[in-house]
Amino acid sequence: MIAWYLDESSLLLCLPSILFLRSLYDEELLAYNIGIMKWTWNIAAVQQKLATENVATILVNKLRRHSLGTQNAVKVASILGAKFSLSVVSVVLDNLSPAELKRLSSTLEADNGLEDDTPSTSILDSSSQELESEGLWEKKSDDLWQFGHDKIQAAAYNLIPAENRDSFRGRIGQILLDKLDEAALESNLFEVVSLCNCAMGSISNEGKRRVLANLNLRAGVKVNGFVTFGIF
Amino acid sequence: MQKASDNAAFDSATTYFQAGRELLGPNGWNTDPSVMLKLHSKGANACFISGHLDTMNELIGEVLSQDIPVTDKFEVYVVKIKAAYALVENHVAIDTAFEFRSKLGLPTFKNKPVNSFVIIKEFIKTKRTLGSRKAEDIASLPELTDGRIMMGQRMLELASTSCFSVSEQWLVTILVRHFLLTHYFSFCAGPANIVPIDCIYPGESIT
Numbered sequence: 001m002i003a004w005y006l007d008e009s010s011l012l013l014c015l016p017s018i019l020f021l022r023s024l025y026d027e028e029l030l031a032y033n034i035g036i037m038k039w040t041w042n043i044a045a046v047q048q049k050l051a052t053e054n055v056a057t058i059l060v061n062k063l064r065r066h067s068l069g070t071q072n073a074v075k076v077a078s079i080l081g082a083k084f085s086l087s088v089v090s091v092v093l094d095n096l097s098p099a100e101l102k103r104l105s106s107t108l109e110a111d112n113g114l115e116d117d118t119p120s121t122s123i124l125d126s127s128s129q130e131l132e133s134e135g136l137w138e139k140k141s142d143d144l145w146q147f148g149h150d151k152i153q154a155a156a157y158n159l160i161p162a163e164n165r166d167s168f169r170g171r172i173g174q175i176l177l178d179k180l181d182e183a184a185l186e187s188n189l190f191e192v193v194s195l196c197n198c199a200m201g202s203i204s205n206e207g208k209r210r211v212l213a214n215l216n217l218r219a220g221v222k223v224n225g226f227v228t229f230g231i232f
Numbered sequence: 233m234q235k236a237s238d239n240a241a242f243d244s245a246t247t248y249f250q251a252g253r254e255l256l257g258p259n260g261w262n263t264d265p266s267v268m269l270k271l272h273s274k275g276a277n278a279c280f281i282s283g284h285l286d287t288m289n290e291l292i293g294e295v296l297s298q299d300i301p302v303t304d305k306f307e308v309y310v311v312k313i314k315a316a317y318a319l320v321e322n323h324v325a326i327d328t329a330f331e332f333r334s335k336l337g338l339p340t341f342k343n344k345p346v347n348s349f350v351i352i353k354e355f356i357k358t359k360r361t362l363g364s365r366k367a368e369d370i371a372s373l374p375e376l377t378d379g380r381i382m383m384g385q386r387m388l389e390l391a392s393t394s395c396f397s398v399s400e401q402w403l404v405t406i407l408v409r410h411f412l413l414t415h416y417f418s419f420c421a422g423p424a425n426i427v428p429i430d431c432i433y434p435g436e437s438i439t
Contacts, residue, residue, distance in 0.1 A: 216252035223245035
């Protein structure tokens with residue numbers, strides 16, 4: 001019965017369907033009745049939920065149920081890309097000031113009274129396990145993780161207030177630029193430069209503008225190097 | 233498929249070069265002239281390949297208007313010639329190549345129809361210079377290191393592409409001159425050096 005409704009609302013795609021069923025379970029609209037040994041559901045409430053929520057809002061609401069620290073980790077990861085290094089997420093979180101972390105949160109999260117005093121590194125340990133168990137992201141190798149679906153990454157990105165996205169991306173780029181060593185910067189050059197460029201309009205320090213201009217030149221030359229040879 | 237992906241790559245290169253120019257602003261020519269020059273020259277090349285010809289022309293124009301050594305303008309001259317050839321403006325390409333050679337202070341031609349007499353004159357000049365040397369002797373010449381001459385040779389190579397479209401005689405003259413200069417100044421790594429000798433001297437043996 002529920003499958004029919006899922007199909008009707010074009011939700012019968014594997015991952016979103018699983019997440020939707022989980023959200024029904026979390027909200028006690030779907031439960032396993034031990035007495036009759038069957039799953040039972042409140043079809044009117046499910047229909048209501050289908051009418052008001054799409055995949056994106058289901059995912060956003062699901063992410064919002066996590067602690068603020070976990071949400072911040074997910075938001076930073078969403079900016080780094082579909083695949084990301086957890087140690088890089090940790091470096092970024094460690095270097096964001098409390099005021100910057102606060103700007104990451106929307107007024108809705110503030111209204112919910114979500115607070116987080118835990119140091120970011122220990123948040124990551126618990127957050128990554130928590131998110132992995134829910135299928136929101138998965139471990140690919142030692143330090144490399146990836147979002148379970150591009151819609152999850154998009155939902156995590158949508159948690160960042162729209163007006164702060166560019167400045168936040170620029171700030172992450174600047175942190176990476178300051179903290180990454182030369183080899184790491186070279187292998188992440190395009191990502192770092194693209195992030196820094198998001199906030200280039202707000203960079204007033206001439207020295208920083210010159211450094212970023214040089215990095216843009218380096219990135220452009222590197223792209224050219226992939227597809228062409230020298231001009232001689 | 234590969235071509236499409238290359239063009240997409242050049243699109244993103246264009247974006248980086250543009251961001252760099254915006255960051256330095258017009259004052260960049262005073263504060264970081266070498267970075268500014270590279271952002272414009274390489275940006276013009278990326279714009280040419282990705283098909284943003286208006287931006288390419290703006291960038292070329294800006295570099296050419298700067299009071300900098302002509303050798304620094306080499307890259308934009310190359311882009312300008314390639315673009316003219318792509319747009320089937322062969323005479324513009326030839327004129328541009330000759331203009332650059334002349335600014336370098338190297339001997340050059342005037343872009344006007346070539347008669348057989350000119351070809352024979354160039355041929356005799358080359359033949360005399362070569363003496364009894366064989367192809368192996370030419371190939372074993374030391375590699376050219378003088379940047380100014382290399383740029384001049386590259387201009388002849390680029391001009392020869394357009395000459396081929398304009399007139400066969402022009403092509404032969406350019407190739408003979410290129411070969412002569414190659415011998416005179418030593419070996420210059422480049423596409424024109426791998427042109428088969430038979431193309432330069434049809435039916436003739438080099439010895």
